[in-house]
Amino acid sequence: MKKYIKWGIVIIVGAGLTTLGIHTFTPRENEDLAAVKDVAPTQKNRSLNINAQIIRPHLLTDELFVSGKLMPDEEVDLSFEASGKIVDINFTEGTFVKKGQLLAKVNDSQLQAQLKRLEAQMPLAEDRVFRQNALLQRDAVSKEAYEQVKTELATLHADIENVKANIAMTELRAPFDGVIGLRQVSVGAYASPSTVIAKLTKITPLKVEFGIPERYARQVKKGTNLDFMITGRLETFRAQVYATESRIDPNTLTLTVRALYPNTQGELIPGRYADIQLKREEIKDAIAIPSEAIVPEMGKNKVFVYRSGKAEPVEVALGIRTEAEVQILKGLAAGDTIITSGTLQLRKGMSVVIDQLN
Structure with a gap:
C-alpha cells in the first residue's frame, strides 16, 4: 500500500514539473512591445506646433557695442x-x-x-x-x-x-x-615749480576714448559717427571720431579710438564711463532672420522653412550679425516662411502646425 502511495506522489510531482516547463517555454505575445507598436503610428503622424515668420526685406544696421570713458579736451x-x-x-x-x-x-x-x-x-x-x-x-x-x-x-x-x-x-x-x-x-x-596750485580742465568739447577689436580696425576711421549713453541719463549723445591710434595695442589687441562730443552746455563732465554704439554699416532691403532660427550642423548652417505643412531644411550662407538678427546672403528669399521655434526637434518632412506667424 505504501509503495503505491510513493509512486503516486512521484507521478504527481512529475506531471506538475512538465506542465510548468510547457507554460514557461510556450511563445506568447509581448504586451509592452504591442503597446509600443500601437502608439508608434500615432507619434509618427503627430504634428509639432511652431512659431514662424515671413521674411520681409528691411534696413539692417551693423553695430558694434563697446565701453569707453569721457576725457577732457585739455587738462593741466x-x-x-x-x-x-x-x-x-x-x-x-x-x-x-x-x-x-x-x-x-x-x-x-x-x-x-x-x-x-x-x-x-x-x-x-x-x-x-x-x-x-x-x-x-x-x-x-x-x-x-x-x-x-x-x-x-x-x-x-x-x-x-x-x-x-x-x-x-x-x-x-x-x-x-x-x-x-x-x-x-x-x-x-x-x-616751487613742482607745487601744484590747482587743476584746469577744458570740458568743451569732450573726448570719448574707447578701444575696438583689431578685426574692426579698418572699419572705424575719422568721421565715423557714434552714439553713447551715460549711467543715470536717459538721452543718447552723438559724437564723431576724429583720430585713431597709430598701432594695435599688443597687450589687449585693440585699437584706441577718440571721438569728440561738443558738450556746449557743459552738461557732461570728464571721467565718466560711456556705453558706446558704433554704426559701421547700414544695409537696405536686407534678408535677415532671428538668430534662434539658425541651426548649426556639421560646419554648415541651415534653416527650416515651412512648406505646405511640412518642415524643410535649407542650407544658408550668413552675413553680418546684430544683437537679434543674422543677415542671410544665400538660401532664402523674401516671402519665405521660416520656423523660429522648436528647431532642435524638427526633421526633414516633419508635419508642423503654425501657432504664431509674424
Whole structure:
C-alpha cells in the first residue's frame, strides 16, 4: 500500500514539473512591445506646433557695442615757473576761467626793483645814441664809438626784457579756457615749480576714448559717427571720431579710438564711463532672420522653412550679425516662411502646425 502511495506522489510531482516547463517555454505575445507598436503610428503622424515668420526685406544696421570713458579736451596741473611766496590767489574754485586770466602770483618785489632801475637808465642811453649819431653825421666821432653806445642801449633793452620775463614767471595765468578745480595752496605758502596750485580742465568739447577689436580696425576711421549713453541719463549723445591710434595695442589687441562730443552746455563732465554704439554699416532691403532660427550642423548652417505643412531644411550662407538678427546672403528669399521655434526637434518632412506667424 505504501509503495503505491510513493509512486503516486512521484507521478504527481512529475506531471506538475512538465506542465510548468510547457507554460514557461510556450511563445506568447509581448504586451509592452504591442503597446509600443500601437502608439508608434500615432507619434509618427503627430504634428509639432511652431512659431514662424515671413521674411520681409528691411534696413539692417551693423553695430558694434563697446565701453569707453569721457576725457577732457585739455587738462593741466597748474604751477608757477618761478619759486617764491604766494602773495595773491585770484580765482574761485570750480569756476570757469578765460585763457590768459591771472590766477595767482608769487612775490616779485626784487624783480620789480630791478626793472625800475633799468627803465630809469633808458632815457640817458637813448640820448647818448642820439648825440653820438649827430656827431657821427659831422664826422666828429668814430663809427666805433657810435656802435658802442648803440650796443649799450640794446643790452639795456635786453636786460629789461629779461627782467619782465622773470616777472611773468611769477604770475600764474590760465593757458586755455576751462574750469578750474580745487586749489591746493594758500596765500603765504612757498611755491616751487613742482607745487601744484590747482587743476584746469577744458570740458568743451569732450573726448570719448574707447578701444575696438583689431578685426574692426579698418572699419572705424575719422568721421565715423557714434552714439553713447551715460549711467543715470536717459538721452543718447552723438559724437564723431576724429583720430585713431597709430598701432594695435599688443597687450589687449585693440585699437584706441577718440571721438569728440561738443558738450556746449557743459552738461557732461570728464571721467565718466560711456556705453558706446558704433554704426559701421547700414544695409537696405536686407534678408535677415532671428538668430534662434539658425541651426548649426556639421560646419554648415541651415534653416527650416515651412512648406505646405511640412518642415524643410535649407542650407544658408550668413552675413553680418546684430544683437537679434543674422543677415542671410544665400538660401532664402523674401516671402519665405521660416520656423523660429522648436528647431532642435524638427526633421526633414516633419508635419508642423503654425501657432504664431509674424
